[in-house]
Structure formats: C-alpha cells, structure tokens
Amino acid sequence: MEETRLILAGAALNQTPLDWEANLLNIRSAIIEASTRNVDILLLPELCITGYGCEDMFLHPWFAEETFEKLLQVKEWCDNMTVCLGVHVIIGQDVFNTACVIKNKEILGFTAKQFLARDGIHYEPRWFTPWPANVVEEFEVKGKRYPIGDIVYEEKGVKYAFEICEDAWRTNRPAERHMPKGVQLILNPSASHFALSKTDLRHRLVVEASQKYQCAYLYANLLGNESGRVIFDGEVLIAQNGKLIRRNELLCFKDVDLECAEVCFGPNPEITETIEYLPPIDENAELIAALSLALFDYMRKSRSRGFVLSLSGGADSSCCAVAVAEMVRRGVDSLGVTGFVTKARMFSLQDAEYFESLPQEHVVKELVGRMLTCAYQGTVNSSDATYTSAKELAESVGAVFYDWTIDDEVRGYTSKIEGALKRELTWEQDDVTLQNIQARVRAPAIWMLANIKNALLLATSNRSEAAVGYATMDGDTAGSISPIAGIDKAFIRQFLIWMQEELGYLGLDYVNNLQPTAELRPSSENQTDEKDLMPYEILNMIERLAWYDRLSPQQVIDQLEKEKVAPVKSIKGYVHKFYTLWSRNQWKRERYAPGFHLDDYNLDPRSWLRYPILSGGFREELGKLK
Template identity: 65%
Template structure:
C-alpha cells in the first residue's frame, strides 16, 4: 500500500486558498498512485479559527466545502479535517472519503488545554468506543470512534492530542480491535527541540502497537502566532519508513512511501535522531513565519528602526535569511508571485542575478531601515546599523530626533515651570526619546504598505524593559518569543555559520538602550540584572511555576546570595507592575517551549498583590 501525507499551508477562513491546497495535495497523491492520503487537522477551515468554531455557519460552510472535496477523491482514500457541530456542540473530526463516498467522521477524544492551547473552549471530547448517526443536508453519516477497512487493512485515528495522552491514548483500544494502520492528522505547534519529542512519540507508538503509523502535521504560520513545521512521519514497528524536511516554504508538501502492512517490517528499537541544532531550527521557523505573515497580511515589505543593537540586527537578518531560504526552495518566480515584490520587468532583470547579489537585490525591495540617532547615540551603534544594512542590501536612512525631543521637553518644562533633569526625571527623559522615534518609522511603514517590525525580546517583556508606544511599536514582533541570551549567542553563530559578516559590529557591543548621556555608559544588564540570571528566574517562575522562595533556593550558589536576592526581588517587582505592557505588545511568534504572551501561553492579572508577601519572606 502506498501511503501519502500532505502538509499544507492553510489560513483560517480562506476557502479559496485552503481548497486549492487540498486539491493540489489530492492530485499529487493520485499521481503517485497513493492508496490513502492524510491531510492535517482542521485542514478545510484552518486550525486557528478560534471563537468562530462556536458559530453554526462555520461548520455548515465546512461541510459544503467537504462535499466539493469528495468529488476529487476518485481511486483514493482521503482523510480531511473539519469541525462538525451537532446540537450546538462542536467536534474536531477527520472525515474519511473513499472513491467520492463519505465513509464516516472520527471525532477527537482528547483536547489540548495547556500552554498555547484552549481547545475545550471550542470543542467537546468524544466518548471512546461510541459511534452515532447524524443527518446533514439530507444525508445520514456516522460519527465517533470508528474503525475503517480498505484493501483488507483495518485503520483508525489518533487526532493530534489523542497521541500525547500516554496510557489512555486511543492507540491501545485500536490495538485490541486489530487495527493495523493508525493515522494521525495534527496541528502540533512548533517549539524548538519539540520535533525530537514528537518523533519519539510516533515511532514508539508504531512499535508498541505493532502497527504502521502515518503522522501529518500542519505547515507554516497559519493564523499569525503559531508556526507548524509540516512534519510527516511514516513508521512501522519502530522502523522509520519516511520522514520529510521540516518547515518548508511550499504551499503543499506531499510525501509518499510504500509499506507492506500485511507483511510488516520486523519489530525494532526506535532509531535515535541526531541532536537538534536549535540555532538552525530557530531561523528556519522564524523565516517561514515572517514569509507567511508578509504574504497573508498582503503587505509589501518590512520597515525597521535599526538601532545597531542585537534585537534590531536580528530582525534585519531574519528578513535577509527569509529571502535566501524561500528563493532557494521555491524559486524566484514563485517567491515573487507570493510576495508581489517585483514588477514583470524587474523579475526579468532579477532572474539574471544569483547568490548574495540576488538576495541583496530582493532585500532592497522588502526591507527599509532607519537609524534614528540622538546626542546620546554612539558612533559604534551607527556603524553597526549602517554596515549591517549595507551588507544585506536593505534600504538605510539616517536621521536625528534631537529637535523633536527638545520640542516635547520644552513644552512640558513650560507647563510645569521647572527644567527636567536626569537626577529627578530619568525615566521621563529616557522614554521621550524612544517614543519620538515611533512616528517617523510608522510613516515609512504607512507610505509603503509595509509591516513595522517591533524588536522586543522575551527577557525585556518579562520585566517591562521597553517604552510603550516607542520601541514596542510595530505590526509584528518576530523575536518576542526568545530571550536575550539566546539572541546574543545566535548572532555570533550567524556571523560564523551563515556568513553574515555585517554582524561583527553588533557582536562587539554590550546591549544598551543608549537613552542616557553617553558619559553614564548605560547598559541593559546594569539597569536590570545579568540576562542569563534573568532568564533562569523567569523560567523557574513561570515554566516550572515555582514560588519566589523556591526560585531563590533553586538558584542558590549560581551567584552571591546578596546579588541573587536582589535580582529575584527585582524580577518579581518588575514582572508584576508590567503586565499591562505585555497585554499591549505586538503579535509575536511562539518559538520556544514557553512564552510570556498573555494572549497565547501565560495569563497573569494586570492588577495583583505583586508577590509582596512572598518576596518579603526572602529577607
């Protein structure tokens, strides 16, 4: 039997795009003479429809689209995902179509309800080992925990979260029913190193259940925040039959492999994958996310306030690497078609270019940068910004904002009848510089119908080390899901491994907001605490969910007790008072195994007791 999985890049409620990708996948699978094709979870409407799943009209529309899809399914079995809403209850289902006939709907039994997942808000769990009938548009269909049969092979489903439930997963019940093939359509979000866990989950299931296992994940930045790696795994009795390249820029990645289900491969120990390189994994994920966000938002490019510091430098490199990776995989013509960044005449000219020359030419069409200096800016950061922009081909503007800062400062000094000084008004004088930078860079974004990139990182978000309506301004915040320590080491890696020589300047600088007078030699870590320590406190507090006392005890010995005590107290104070900022950050990608975005991974009250009692007990 030839099994096929198709990772497809869907968009919520984009019926034309979604059905086009489904049709392409079916055509490619049929051309490969596949017997069974699996498409990802919720592939008709998109997994990220959120509260639209509670609307009656959505499931009705999906069902009408399903009736269109079934007419394409001749000489093949196709498994396609959609919501089915019965008596005001919505189920997450996989529909099985054989030769144009709907055989039934398998409903998901376990719903993801941790981290970034809120499935119980929209869906209800199906009771195991039950099947019922329902009527839709004049026809009666079966829905539930169904075992299907095709060409003498018994197959059934685990839908995404079903497979993550250890001893209670449906696979155990399938094994008792003689199921030989388990199919898993998923929308399993990306996180660095997660693919290793998922690989083991699928491979060990094929071994433990003595079956063939077909796993298919969603692909791309579907709805704005979550990224899907498009993983396809075909396994049998612990043997890896086929695994694809992840994080593809294709709209459809259809993969096929031949397996003998009736005379399977012998039972073996699961082969171990080589260690995951998180530096490579990060850039593969974030560039795909940026590419999809650009084209799905129908924007024409990116605008970036390039300060010469680590965060903005990383954002610039992401755009350049996005161009490199996308063109390398899908070709110049498809890249231009999807981004609409060149005229036909320009495409003809650009097609004569290659390598870095082509990359820089495309970046010049997609990325506008500006260095907005003040009297507190250093020559080093200007050089860092200018040289990086030049090295990747970005448009680079340079202007100062001292006049605007002086104007606002003068107005306020006039009405309060006193001068503002660094001794008494430090935060005010810092923040006005950051805020004054926003209007000009927004103007460039508006003029060019481009996305303004915010440069916040997770470490800064945790402690509110950002000026609202200043450096937080933006349409998308691509690096808000990773910490500052990771960013700094990644930039060094990118200079050495990816050849971004323009990063040599930023890699020699200490992170600084450059908002105080230069003679004060301001640095981020003096304002806050060492970034590695900040990240350790953050992870223990909100990933491991420890109390302040437990965090302090866990970190004892990593630095002097007095420094640790001060840092823990400062972290919790800053965290608590800055939740309102985290509520207002630009949308960000989920990249690590956790984040501090209250709209995805971590909710916290805007007003709280601020851990006062807990922190006081530390001494």
C-alpha cells in the same frame, strides 16, 4: 491476514483561517499529486479546510454549514483513493474536531477527537467537545446520515483508525484501544505547533508508538504561519514497527509538501527502506528556519509589501534585520526566484523578469533591498559604534538604509513639558521620562516609512525585556509584528554569533562586539541593559522557574541558591526585582505587537501566559523571602 501493500501518503499544507479558495486549492493539489503517485490512503492535517486557528469562529453554526459545503466539494475530487482530512462539525450544541474519511467520492465517516489540547497556547475546550471512547453514533446533514465517533475503517483488508494530534500525547491514548481491535495502521492528522526541539519529541512519539503497538503510523502536520502567532513545521512521518520510513524537510516554503511510501502489512511485514534519525537538534538552525517562514507567511498573508525596521545597531534590531535577509535567501532556495517573487504578492511581472535576469549571487541582495528598509535614528546619547554597526549590517544584507537624528523632536517635547511645569527636566529627577521620550519620538517617523511603503513595521522587543517591562511603550514596542518577542536575550546574543559564523552574515561582527545598551542616558554613564536589570542569564532562569516550572518566589530563590548562580544576597535582590517589575508591567505585555511562539513557552497573554493587569504584586510573598 495475507500480505498487503498500501501506498501511504501524508501532506503538510500551508493553510489560512477562513481562506476557502487558498485552502481548497492546497487540498486539491495534494489530492492530484497523490493520485499521480497511485496513493491508496492520503492523510491531510487537522482542521485543514477551515484552518486550525479560527478560534471563536468554530462556535458559529453558519460557519460549520459553510465548512460542510466545502467538504462536499472535496469529496468529488477523491476518486480511486481514500482521503482523510480534518474538519469540524456541529451536532446540537456541541462542536467536534474530526477526521473525515472519504473513499471514491463517498464519505465513510467522521472520527472525533477524544483529548483536547488545553495547556500552553491551546484553548480547545473553549470550542470543542471531547468524544467518548468506544462510542459510535450518527448525525444528519442535508438529509443524509453519517457515522461519527471512535470508528475502525478498512482498506484492502488493512484495518486503520485515528489519533488526532493531542490524542497521541496522552498516556491513555486511543492507540491503546485500537490494537485489540486488530488495527494495523494509525493515522494522525495534526496541528502541532512549532517549538524548539519539539520535533525530537514528536519523532519519538510516532516511532515508539509504531514499535509498541506493532503497527504502521502515518503522521501529517500543518505547515507555516497559519494565523499570526503560531508556526507549524509541516512534519510528515511514516513509521512501522519502530522504524522510520519517511520524514520530510521541515519548515519549507511550499504550500503543499507530500511524502509517500509503500508499506507492507502482514504477519511479518517487510520493511525495506528506513531513515536514521540523528539528534541532537541544532536549535539555532531550527530558529532561523522558523523565523524566516513565519515572517514570509505573515507578510504575504497580510498583503503587506515588505518590512520597515528602526535599526539601532543593537542585538535585537540586528537579529530582526538578518531574519528578513535569511527569509529571502531561504525562500529563493526553496521556491526559486520566480516562485518566491510570485508568492510574495508584492512584485509585478516586470519585477519578476528583472530578478530572473540577475546573476544568482546578486538576486538575494536585490530582493532584500526591495523588501527591507532600515533607519538609524540617533540622539546625542547614541554612539559612533552603534551607528557603524547599523550601517554596515544594512549594507551587508542589501537593505535600504537611512539615518537621521531626533534631537530636535526630543527638545521640542521636553521644552513643552518644562514650560507647563515651570521647571527644567533633569536626569536626577526625571530619568525614566527623559529616557522614554527618546524612544517614543522614534516611533512616528518610522511608522511614516511603513505607511508609505505599505510595509510591516518590525518591533524589536525580546522576551527578557517583556518579563520586566524593560521597554518603552509606544516607542521600541511600536510595530505590526514582534518577531523575536518569544526569544530571551541570552539566546539572541549567541544566536547572532552563530548567524555570523555559520550563515556568513559578516555584518554582524560589529554588533557582536557591543555590550547591549539602550543608549538613552548620557554616554558618561556607560548605560548597559544588565546594569539596569541583572545578568540576563539569571533573569532568564528566574523567568523560567517562575512561569514554566510555576515555583513561588521563595522556591525560585532556593533553586538559584542550590545552583550557586550568584551570592545569596544578590539572588534575593534579583528575585525581588524580577517579581516587582513583572507585576508592574503586565499592561505592557497586553499591548505588545503580536509575537511568534518559538519556544516551549512564552509570555504572550494571548497565546501562553495569562496574568492579571492589576494584582497584589507578590507583596506578601516577597516580604517573607529568606
């Protein structure tokens, strides 16, 4: 073929399930921006009309009909351009996840996804039917027939076809069949969830495919916290013949993030612009970017007015506090003061004018003061060190800070039970009970603050605690959202040091010099988390070997012994304790506040790891340990 040049664009969209108005506005904004830049083909993400996270709504026939009505609206915006976007359709009893191609206000066809994501957080086979390779059929909607299937399209003599998200991650991916058909451009509309370092895999997937198949590859992902748990990084990639041409900034606060490039097609295509991709990725920087965007989207999409936090002065609550402060800083940097204030949906016009009038160095702290309220709820077992840690951190980021004691409430409940049982509660006999009542008594007052402010209450449990149930149900697990539930304790501890040193949160100096402790036993006992459990590094290794690598208890021991992480006798004790506590505490994991998916796995039974509430508890397997 002769040389042809096409201006290709991909747009990341921050969508919300079932939010027709906002979703269509983002789609239209992307189309308008692409039009002003003379784009030939615009790619939008997977299922972007409805939102990816609609779950069982995809099974409702009326919902598919309503979605198609919205698609027909979008069709009328696609003048002098080809627009490709994700939409589901129902044919008979089957639901298909498709990419619809619209050119000059006409629907050319629907390419249906062939490989459904079914591992980790994905349950696509529950809703969708996979499409067979090399099959093209027709279906009818409102009296008009449309082609659907494994279609090859053409734009100015350039043949193009699709891989939809998971399609590209399989060894027998559709690209293998596209190339013999003369396809020179592959489009990939995606809803690929965020996980630490995943962008590196995705980059290689796209660039290496363009090299292997000697083609151009255009990739566009969803953006933001779409439906509560899952975060999308909004990655847009344009590559050709093994070279990266365009890549955008990930995890931005925009609703629409569009990247475009002119791409040459022909026997020896000219590639004038390339980007050098430089791994390794800084996972700390990735994590704070993901947490910030996830918190902001969760807050504004739930129509909440900021956050409330029981700030203990320990690592977990301190991490949550800094995440909110960094949310504000990053949001203002990305959107500007007015853009951030408007998008937050919690401020008046007068508020916006006030914030705009502030000196730049004061505006972030002032906004944090409106968006984060903290309270230190001490007991006789609390230390001056944790009080100072909480107070100094709150003041350093600008949060509202209250402090009070809960000893009267603890005594009130304790005396009631002592009166009923006709005996005194003692630490020797009632250790867990006396620890738990302190944590539970903290919940009502902090919930009151959240209710008064119409704010989200932040739960502070981390993944290591969830694994072994080291948390008080209806106490420190209380909350509307649990932002660090997907992060292990060892990572959090080094993350806090990184935020102090790299981001300048100097108020973290206090917590970074404390040993993690629940402070629920008398201070004379010098309670620490690791004395109660085991070293966090070993706990995390057992957790990953057990649930990510799916090893048996004996295989876990064998691996730990091979790595010489501790004496053999200690390893056996740690593994026995882990599995015993794990099995006993599944009911807690079922009741935790929703958490964000941040790593390549997590323990959330709604989004990654399902396990029975009642089980044999590995009794036989633990009894056979060598």
